Amino acid sequence: MANHLRFFAIHAEDVERAKTFYEAVFDWRITPWGPPGFYLIQTGAEGERAVGGALQQRQEPVTGTGIKGFECTVGVDDLDAIMAKVTAQGGTIAMPPYTIDGVGRLIYLEDTEGNRVGAMQYDPAYAAAFF
Incomplete structure (x- = not known):
C-alpha cells in the first residue's frame, strides 16, 4: 500500500x-x-x-477566524517509520499511536506549518474490506 x-x-x-x-x-x-x-x-x-x-x-469549539476544514488521514504501511520521518523533518507527533480495534493504529502529526494530519497503519482485513 x-x-x-x-x-x-x-x-x-x-x-x-x-x-x-x-x-x-x-x-x-x-x-x-x-x-x-x-x-x-x-x-x-x-x-x-x-x-x-x-x-x-x-x-x-471553533473560535476566531481560523480555517474550518476536513480532517484527513493518510494510509501508511509502517507507522513507526512515518513517525521517525515526521520528527526528522521538523514536524511533531500531536497524538501518540492509538489503536482502534479492528481498524488499525492512528497518530496525528503536525507539519512544520502547524497543520494537523492523521496517519493510520490499517489492519489488513479492514483495508481489504474498505479500500
Whole structure:
C-alpha cells in the first residue's frame, strides 16, 4: 500500500444538517456507525472503492477566524517509520499511536506549518474490506 489519502472526517456543529447537505450536494451515502452522532461516508458508487470518510459532532469549539476544514488521514504501511520521518523533518507527533480495534493504529502529526494530519497503519482485513 502506498501512502494514499484513505480517510477524511467532517466535524459539524449540526450533524444532521451537515448529513443532509453532503448527501444532496455530492450524492454521498452517509450511514450511522459507532457512537451516536457518528456516521461513515462512502464517496463512491455502490461497490466502488473510494476515499472513506466520517461525519461527526465537532468536539472543539471553533473560535476566531481560523480555517474550518476536513480532517484527513493518510494510509501508511509502517507507522513507526512515518513517525521517525515526521520528527526528522521538523514536524511533531500531536497524538501518540492509538489503536482502534479492528481498524488499525492512528497518530496525528503536525507539519512544520502547524497543520494537523492523521496517519493510520490499517489492519489488513479492514483495508481489504474498505479500500
